Amino acid sequence: MKLKVYADRLSQPVRAVIIFCEVNGIEYEEIKVDLANREHLTPEFSEINPMQQLPAIVHGTFKLFESHAILIYLASSFPGVADHWYPDDVYKRSKIHSVLDWHHSNLRRGPITIVQNSILAPVFRRPLNPEAVAEGEKILSAALSKIESFWLDDNRPFLLGENQPSIADLSLVCDIMQVKLVGETDWNRLLGPYKKVQQWIENTRNATNPHFDELHKVLKELKEKLQN
């Protein structure tokens, strides 16, 4: 009963799920659903996920969508996933839920608003929208500032003060990485003020490499393709 992951690596939550599988030795089949070609809107994919979004998984007869729910399912169902990803301890686990819930209404809205209204707009046949980009940058900065001053206080290596990452670190860092698409200059301008955030991204990358770099290659490739 091999796990099927419906994926387009351009999607940041897709990358989080695939990195999680790779790091934890979970065998999976990656089924490409090309977002730019609107394959997520087809009747075939709607049978997998009626919400027409990526990622989605099928495991035997069990279907699931929403990346946080998928990460929790994988951590809970596959033997051999280390406890630090999604601890059994109810207090630690609750803190992870809290970060992930906060992520939805805060950080997540930053990178997606920035890239969809700038570099990715032509890919998805949308107009450029500098006002929306500015709004996205404000959301991103506010969220990074909260992460820096609250969750990464005391120079913790990861969000919850442990020495190894949880699914919350992976999810949030993959979302921030999407900002790489707008180029190094803007990345440095937007991330520059947040030294602890930068170190935390590096810690999460190191803890999940070589898979982290492998999965993020798509950003560099797309950026080069769009520039040519």
Added chain:
Amino acid sequence: MKLKVYADRLSQPVRAVIIFCEVNGIEYEEIKVDLANREHLTPEFSEINPMQQLPAIVHGTFKLFESHAILIYLASSFPGVADHWYPDDVYKRSKIHSVLDWHHSNLRRGPITIVQNSILAPVFRRPLNPEAVAEGEKILSAALSKIESFWLDDNRPFLLGENQPSIADLSLVCDIMQVKLVGETDWNRLLGPYKKVQQWIENTRNATNPHFDELHKVLKELKEKLQN
């Protein structure tokens, strides 16, 4: 070690948490944080929740914010909470996570956008914004349509096909109830097309009464106060 719930009943996720406590016989102390008076922005409350949002709980030395994380913590930590609220079964539990995650980026944005830009605007010293209200109505309708056609397909009484509600039913229904603030005419216009959603709201109300009606009294009281 009595649970402290930081609350303003005007907030829909606050109501979900308090109804959950009442229905499950969880003893709690309700500590009012008046949103209209900006008490959630004070240094005192920032010590409880640095994100300055409601609800938040303190249980002994353990602090937690984000209503979904709180509901899961309460269901996991307090003896006597029936399994249907947050089942031990990994498949059922994963479906609940999936609904709750989807809720963040979809349904939740509808009611809050509608009421904050119409009836609640004067309370929070914000201008009325009919364009934002229209956008909120679109988000709400799209979300209700998905709930009606997917989760409530086959005339299930609750979202996950069980005969008793989960924390997902409670969270989503409390959010929709906020639309009552704009009045019966608009409620009927917005909810009218979704017969299964209406029945599901009624099922959730019946399964949690008298606490459901008690907690929602605040909506009628505020509406009358604003009209006078």
